[in-house]
Amino acid sequence: MTYTERYxxxxxxxxxxxxxxxxxxxxxxxxxxxxxxxxxxxxxxxxFFCDIYENRFGMHKTISGKPFKCVPIRDVLQMFWAGDGNCGYK
Ligand code: SF4
Ligand code: SF4
Structure with missing residues (x-):
């Protein structure tokens, strides 16, 4: 196996x-x-799952139409959200 393949x-x-x-x-x-x-x-x-998971990052809307930006989970791990105590990354 090459180094590239191992990497x-x-x-x-x-x-x-x-x-x-x-x-x-x-x-x-x-x-x-x-x-x-x-x-x-x-x-x-x-x-739950995201129906656009591979293309999720960027601007999206909530069900009621409020815009927000979807970002990698690592960017928000220092923040708090409802239910974050169960997050596997925290
Ligand atoms: S917030 Fe991001 S990851 Fe979650 S469902 Fe929306 S687009 Fe998908
Ligand atoms: S475990 Fe964490 S990253 Fe996964 S859906 Fe729950 S809060 Fe989001």
């Missing part, structure tokens, strides 16, 4: 380890605020 394999492993920390509670997307992002979908009871 890419390690990156993929670390990305997977990071992603699985999210248990899809939806709180960082506003599910506990009564006005979540319009792209937040409930897949099972209490489990």
């Amino acid at each position: 890419e394999q390690l990156q993929a492993k670390q990305l997977n380890e990071w992603e699985v920390l999210c248990h899809c509670c939806g709180s960082c997307c506003g599910i506990n605020d009564n006005d979540p992002c319009e792209h937040l979908m409930e897949v099972h009871k209490g489990k």
